[in-house]
Amino acid sequence: MLTIKLLIIVLLIGANAFFVASEFSLVRVRTSRIDQLIAEGNKKAASAKKVISSLDSYLSTTQLGITVISLVLGWLGEPTLRVIFNPLLIKLHVPGTLIHVVTFILSFLIITFFSVVVGELAPKNIAIQTAENIVLLVAKPLIFINKIMYPFTWTLNKSSRLVTKALGYDMQSDNEITHSEEELRIILSESLKSGEINQSEYKYVNNIFEFDNRIAKEIMVPRTEVVTVDKSDRIADLIRLAQSEKYTRYPVTDGDKDNVIGVLNMKEVLTDCVSNPDLRDDATIEPYINPIIHVIETVPIQGVLARMQKDNTHMAVLLDEYGGTAGIITVEDILEEIVGEIRDEFDTDEIPLIQKIGDAHYILDAKVLIEDVNDLLAIEIPDDDVDTIGGWLLTQKYDLKKGDSVPFQSYDFKVKDMEGSHVLYVEVSKKQEAASS
Structure with a gap:
């Protein structure tokens, strides 16, 4: 028993x-x-x-x-x-x-x-x-x-x-467990540590979260760097321009950059030139002008992408609050926010946005976002009024010239190169007293 x-x-x-x-x-x-x-x-x-x-x-x-x-x-x-x-x-x-x-x-x-x-x-x-x-x-x-x-x-x-x-609770049974964005980030980090996902997968998914929070003007090609053609230009002029710039698509203007009326695809032009060489002499580019979309520069990136997909276009013109052209954005610009920088066979001489020279020593493209600079240097530059490091420097000194230096916290921001009043590159280094301490 x-x-x-x-x-x-x-x-x-x-x-x-x-x-x-x-x-x-x-x-x-x-x-x-x-x-x-x-x-x-x-x-x-x-x-x-x-x-x-x-x-x-x-x-x-x-x-x-x-x-x-x-x-x-x-x-x-x-x-x-x-x-x-x-x-x-x-x-x-x-x-x-x-x-x-x-x-x-x-x-x-x-x-x-x-x-x-x-x-x-x-x-x-x-x-x-x-x-x-x-x-x-x-x-x-x-x-x-x-x-x-x-x-x-x-x-x-x-x-x-x-x-x-x-007790005042309306309990629903059998609910599927959901996770917030922060919880998903933690899960991703744990999955990376355990080897369930690799570094690239982790980076891509995190970039998608960031992608949802960005607006178009943060990744646009600014107006000053946009290469355009005029609707009255000849095909011969276009071919000469393409030989030096090597872009596939060009915004087409009617007078100036504030009046972008369309976009031109070089593939269409070159295909016709191969079959009809005489086009290079007197023909204008007007028959090759395709429609282009215009959106306000503060539109979220995913909104611009959805509009591009709907209208079957690879380029959009971004407008500022006054209706002028602020810049352009392409599908490639949007994809780079997720997968990182995309380089083709013509980008061999392209300079990275952030170049590391040494410890706490960088050369930054003036288009680098302030939030990215803050993450890189662990500082807190305010980004309420401007988005880029070049724009911030201009707000610190109205008569900024090449070689000028602006101190902030433990770093010096020196203008390395300018084109007119447009800052091109910024050299960032630790202040001497901060570096020696």
């Missing part, structure tokens, strides 16, 4: 481990992973999907199982172990008045130890580490147990909802 009771205790602790592992694995497993397994033809995954699709019901089943088993263990454990300890305590000459107390304490400690360690903590840790495998293993038994316990779990769930509603 004693052996049977001990066997029942072992089975109860094992059943408790089953319910604990089931509970933690159900909470931990990713629904998307189960969907993937179903698509791959995993037969166990279908049962797992059924369980996690009714999470509220099955969690109630596991919790009810754990509670009932704990009560039974408490009821059965102490009398069973008393039969074992009583003779030992008598042999040790423990006073009769203390035998019951000592037996109770020993029985309680032993049952609690095995119940907590073997029946809860160990299965919990295993379930957290291998949630997917555990769910696939316990899904079918849980479905069977849930059917048997359904009247009890249904009653308990209804009662709990009444209580939570009375």
